[in-house]
Structures are given as structure tokens and as C-alpha cells.
Amino acid sequence: MLASWQxxxxxxxxxxxxxxxxxxxxxxxxxxxxxxALALVAVVIAGIALTPVASAVDFEAKNLAPxxxxxxxxxxxxxxxxxxxxxxxxxxxxxxxxxxVVSSVIAxxxxxxxxxxxxxxxxxxxxxxxxxxxxxxxxxLVLISYALxxxxxxxxxxxxxxxxxxxxxxxxxxxLQCRQAPYIQAAxxxxxxxxxxxVRHMIPFVFPQYLxxxxxxxxxxxxxxxxxTFLGFxxxxxxxxxxxxxxxxxxxLSAGMWWLAVFPxxxxxxxxxxxxxxxxxxxxxIDPHRSQE
Amino acid sequence: MPKFVLRQxxxxxLLMLAVSLVVFALVSASPVDPVxxxxxxxxxxxxxxxxxxxxxxxxxxxxxxxxRYLNWLSAFVQGDMGESLRFxxxxxxxIATRALNSLALMAIAWVASGVLGLALGIVAGxxxxxxxxxxxxxxxxxxxxxxxxWLGLVALMVFSxxxxxxxxxxxxxxxxxxxxxxxxxxxxHIVLPALVLSLSGVANIALHTRExxxxxxxxxxxxxxxxxxxxxxxxxxxxxxxxLLLPAITLQFASLSEIFGxxxxxxxxxxxxxxxxxxxxxxxxxxxxxxxxxxVVSAALVFGGNLIANLLYGAxxxxxxxxxxxxxxxxxxxxxxxxxxxxxxxxx
Numbered sequence: 001m002l003a004s005w006q007x008x009x010x011x012x013x014x015x016x017x018x019x020x021x022x023x024x025x026x027x028x029x030x031x032x033x034x035x036x037a038l039a040l041v042a043v044v045i046a047g048i049a050l051t052p053v054a055s056a057v058d059f060e061a062k063n064l065a066p067x068x069x070x071x072x073x074x075x076x077x078x079x080x081x082x083x084x085x086x087x088x089x090x091x092x093x094x095x096x097x098x099x100x101v102v103s104s105v106i107a108x109x110x111x112x113x114x115x116x117x118x119x120x121x122x123x124x125x126x127x128x129x130x131x132x133x134x135x136x137x138x139x140x141l142v143l144i145s146y147a148l149x150x151x152x153x154x155x156x157x158x159x160x161x162x163x164x165x166x167x168x169x170x171x172x173x174x175x176l177q178c179r180q181a182p183y184i185q186a187a188x189x190x191x192x193x194x195x196x197x198x199v200r201h202m203i204p205f206v207f208p209q210y211l212x213x214x215x216x217x218x219x220x221x222x223x224x225x226x227x228x229t230f231l232g233f234x235x236x237x238x239x240x241x242x243x244x245x246x247x248x249x250x251x252x253l254s255a256g257m258w259w260l261a262v263f264p265x266x267x268x269x270x271x272x273x274x275x276x277x278x279x280x281x282x283x284x285x286i287d288p289h290r291s292q293e
Numbered sequence: 294m295p296k297f298v299l300r301q302x303x304x305x306x307l308l309m310l311a312v313s314l315v316v317f318a319l320v321s322a323s324p325v326d327p328v329x330x331x332x333x334x335x336x337x338x339x340x341x342x343x344x345x346x347x348x349x350x351x352x353x354x355x356x357x358x359x360x361r362y363l364n365w366l367s368a369f370v371q372g373d374m375g376e377s378l379r380f381x382x383x384x385x386x387x388i389a390t391r392a393l394n395s396l397a398l399m400a401i402a403w404v405a406s407g408v409l410g411l412a413l414g415i416v417a418g419x420x421x422x423x424x425x426x427x428x429x430x431x432x433x434x435x436x437x438x439x440x441x442x443w444l445g446l447v448a449l450m451v452f453s454x455x456x457x458x459x460x461x462x463x464x465x466x467x468x469x470x471x472x473x474x475x476x477x478x479x480x481x482h483i484v485l486p487a488l489v490l491s492l493s494g495v496a497n498i499a500l501h502t503r504e505x506x507x508x509x510x511x512x513x514x515x516x517x518x519x520x521x522x523x524x525x526x527x528x529x530x531x532x533x534x535x536x537l538l539l540p541a542i543t544l545q546f547a548s549l550s551e552i553f554g555x556x557x558x559x560x561x562x563x564x565x566x567x568x569x570x571x572x573x574x575x576x577x578x579x580x581x582x583x584x585x586x587x588x589v590v591s592a593a594l595v596f597g598g599n600l601i602a603n604l605l606y607g608a609x610x611x612x613x614x615x616x617x618x619x620x621x622x623x624x625x626x627x628x629x630x631x632x633x634x635x636x637x638x639x640x641x
Contacts, residue, residue: 127308130308134550134595134599135315135316136550136551136557136592138554139591139592142576143316143319144319146320146323147319148322148323149324223438227440230561232573233576246446253450261447261450262447265440268440268443269439273434276438
């Protein structure tokens, strides 16, 4: 009885409100999302595969401007800049993803604690967020890196423990909003257990926001990694990293070797934009508030 | 209202105390040895154990953490921030001279990015969906993905190396005594870094202003104004600007953290002798006192900006005053409006 009513309602609605573009927006978003993910995986794999090439020194071919054999040119040791850039990007992407995942877990734990733990916990978490946002992000990263003696762990830990505040706010707000929803009140009135409400209603509501927040966190993490490495606090000079490449390029700037800075920077921007596209199209796909767009 | 102001100031002081604790803990957790850092590695190796212990006691290196923290804090509050190792001067003096350079740079970038961002945001919002909007939005998204230091590198390359319009960094001509540097010299050297810094600050405020203006233009009173036959320009001036200016100014105060962060990178690229560059030198050279001092000063700047933003909101917007009263009676305090606005812009 109920099923047939639902069926009738659904078909009727579909006939009356047939979308003009017949769902092509969602298809475009899906394609963009998959395309972006594939592009990033390709960059990472290419970078790892090219790591030996990236450090291969060839003094016969040093300081070459971009040409067919070396599309991004070569540096003062004859290393191919395209290979170095890709290797650096894959380091940045892997480090950024790992650090952002850690940060997002912190965000979920603190956001959920703030929303569910009562006013005192809420106040403490909010205060911690204010504190984190109070020290300029770059300065905080420098301090953490300094405390850990610089190098890989300095930048990895720094990025992992400083990117949670904005996502923690989102998670907190989502849970608070969800708790007020009529269907949660109904489930509670029906005597459902807390666990069952959390698993069946809360997590499906909050998870999409978390996922989108996580993906949109990657670009920040990657840009901060590049910045802090550029300043000399991050990855060591022998590692392939965009920050290292760009900070070395500064020395050769006045010599007119523009390709050392321009192409690696553009490649970094491209990767960040691809992450942004992946995040926003995923949001368009799974965010219930925007599913009609 | 006085209660609200007092609450904000207490919050500021508590946050500053917490920041000082975090900064001190991070700096003292560093593997850099304070004795070795202050007398040099060669001197430490050539020194007797007895002498080393004496020195360690003099610097207070073996005292418990809380004692060292309280000593540092009480001296800091009295204006004695310690000695800078790299600059061979008192930290307070280094910060004072550097802050002048940095504040000039940040002030120019702050005003320029605010005005430019507001203008672009209004254009984008007023022509929503048409080409000016697409142009501004594309520019903002592109800018948000561009690392500030790379923008600085490209600017240096184009305007200093190729075109030769601007100097290759520093805040004054090389080889000229500090007393002979004219204001024109300083202005000439500050243009390019300030331009780069303001460009990177535009995206946030432009996108936020655009969202606000779109909201306003969809409101009932604007529909009524349109029905009366008012032109778009008049509507933007009469209904848009009044609703836009205050949030934009608040957002701009709340964005001091990003401007400071950007100035660290820009100063490093342009070898501009400001606070940011001093912080990097201190961090790379193991100058704990200077690094801690600059970190605390930068946090004071950011919290000061947030404080001003919150007070401004409370003082100027009558709706906010009502909200504060309600807030206070709820016992929930007034949790950062400025930072909320910032968050909204960030997400949008």
C-alpha cells in the first residue's frame, strides 16, 4: 500500500518537474570529479616514476631554456625541470594528503566533542579554535617546525595539527543542526538508541560535509607545505619539492633563468586548482542542499 | 555595552597569555641548545664542564619549565624580551625598527586590497552571471590557488629583472647610509612588495562582498526599488553599499592574520627588512628569543584586529547591539563575529 503510494508520488513528481537539463549538471560534476582524481593520481605516479630522472645530473645540458627535449628547461646541474617538478609535486601531494587526513580526524573529534559534549567542552573547543587562528598560520608553522628541529617531520606535523579549525567548526555546526532536525526528534521519541541515531542519521548527514571539507583542505595543506619549504623550514634541499625548486630559483632570477620559477609555480597552481575542482564538484554531487543545482 | 567591551578585553588578555605559553613551550621544546646557541659551537667544545654548568645556570637552562616561563613572561611584560643572537641587539629594539617597515608594507597592502576587493566584489555582484562576474570570480579562484611567494618571484622577474622598473628588493638603495635614505627611496622600494601583498589579499573580500551584494539584490526592498524604476547604479549606492561596507571592514580587520602571513613570504622574496624576514632569520639561525618575541607580537596584532572588528560591529550596527544583549543574557558570550564572517567568506 505504502510502496505503491510512494511509487505513484515519485513518478508523478518526475513527470511534473522534469528537470530541463535532465541531470546533465550532475553528470558534468561527476565527470569533473573523476577526471580531477585521475589527473592527480597520474601526477603522483609520474612523479614517483621520474624521481631517479629528477636527480640525474648532466652537465652537458645545463641551464637550457625550454626546448623539445626539456619542455621545462634544465637547471644549473643539467637536471630536467619537468621531471623535478613532477617529482616535487608528487611529494607535495602525498605529504599534503596525509597531513590533511590527520587534520580532518582531529577536526571531527573536536567538532563532535564541541557539539555533543555540553557547553563547557564547547567553550573549550571554541577557545582552542580562536587560539589556533590567532597566531598567523605561517608563523605557527615556523614555530612548530623550529620546535621539532625542522626537516620532514617539522613540516608534516606542523601541517597536520594546524588545519583543523575551519573543518571542526563545520562539523560542529552540522551536528548541532542535525540534532535539531525533526526526524532526529522523532527517532528519539520512538525510543531509538543513541548509537542507532548516530549511525543511521548523524553520520550520513555529516559525512558528506566531512569528505568535501577534507578534499578542500588538501590545497591549503599543499600550499602551506610549499611555502614553509620555500622559507627553509620544510623538506631538506636534497628532496624533490616545489618549495625547494622555487627557493633555489631565486638565486638564478637575476641571471634571467625565468623557466626555473615559472613552470614549477604554474604546475603547483594547476594541482591546487584540480583539487579545488574535485572538492567543489564532489560537493555539488553529494551535498543534499545543492543536489537540485 | 561597557560589559561587552570589558568581556572582549578580558578575552584578549587570556588569549594572549595562552599564546605566550604555546609559543614559549614550542621554542623551548626545540632541540637547539640554549647554551651552545648563545656562545657558539666552537666555544662550547673548548669549555670545561664546570664552566658549561655555570653558564647553563646563568641562562637558567636547567630551571624547570614553569619557572623559566614565568621569568620570561614577567620580563616580557616589562618590555625586556631578551637579547637577539642574530642581530646582536635587544629583541625589543629589533622588533621596533623592523615593525616600522612591516607595518608600512602591511598598511598599504591592507588598504589597497580592501578597496580593490570591495570594488571587484561590487562589480561581480551587480553583474551576477555575466562576464564581469565570471572574470572576477575566475580571478579570485585563481588567486586563492596561487602561492604568494611565487607571485612575488614572478613580479620580481617581470618588473625588476626584465623591465627594470623597480629595484631587486630591500627597503632602501644599497650603499646609502640609513640617515640619507629619503622618503622617495623608501616609497620606490615598497611599491612592488606592497602590490604583491595586496593582490593576494583581494580574493577573500571580493568573494564575500559579491555574496552579500547578491543577497541584497535579491531582497524584497530592492525588488520594490526596481519596480519604482531605480537604476542598478542607484540601487547599489543606496541599498548595496550601506549593507556591504561594515561587513567588508570587519572582514578586513579579521584578515590581519593572512596579511601578516603573506608579509612573511613577501618580505623573504624581496629581502625586505621587516618582522617576517626577521622571524625567518631567527628561526633558521636558532635565535629563540627573537622568534618568540615576533610570534607573540604577531598574535597581538591579529587579536587586536579581531578585537577592533568585534567592537566596531557592536558599536556601529544596531542589529548587532541587540544580538549582543540577547547573547549576553543567554550566557553564551559573544563568540567572534568577525571570525564567523571570515569563515563564511572562506567557505563561499
